[in-house]
Amino acid sequence: MDNELIVEKSWWKRNWKWFLPTFLLIFLFLFGLILSSSMDGNVMDIAQAYSDNSLYEKAIEKAKTNQRVIQVIGEIEPIDKLAILEGNAVYSNNNNSVELSVRLKGNKGKGKMDISAVKDRKGWKYKKINIRIKEPKEEIQILKDTIEKK
Structure with a gap:
């Protein structure tokens, strides 16, 4: 064997x-x-916000002029593409209205910027721009609702 x-x-x-x-x-x-x-917004809406740089860049320019934002967040860094993907975007009215939330970073702190805007022939008209901060818990209103509702 x-x-x-x-x-x-x-x-x-x-x-x-x-x-x-x-x-x-x-x-x-x-x-x-x-x-x-x-789960965190429609993929197509986030992709559209990702490709529409002017929407959030002009809102950041407005935020950079606010004294409270400068005190709490400091000099705001440009938004990277990952921040858009992590955010939330909801388009409506044939993609002519948007509610967008995106993270911001500055040299002193960080927060989230909420944007509400309507598109016309000339570009985006902002209805509301707010920045939410966790530490200290605060909401800084950059722009109030200035567009008349029909």
Whole structure:
């Protein structure tokens, strides 16, 4: 009788043919589920806000002139594209109205900027610009609702 040692294949070598495609399908399903869900806003709205630089850049210019913002946040850094993706954007009225929330960073602190705007032929008209700060808990109103409602 031969006394040979039988070496079994590892679990991975025996099962990779079904495990790998199953894992990829589950990953793609979860990725699609996340994209189609509206957990933190519509993906299309965030993509549109991502591509519309003038919307938040002009709002930042207005915020930079506020003395309280300068005291609490300091010199506001340009918004990076990741801040837009982390934010929340809701477009309505055939993409002519927007409610946008985006994070801000300055050399003294950070906060979130809330923008409400309406688009006309000349560009974005801001209805409201607020900056919310956690430390100290405060909301700085940059621009009040100045557009008349019909």
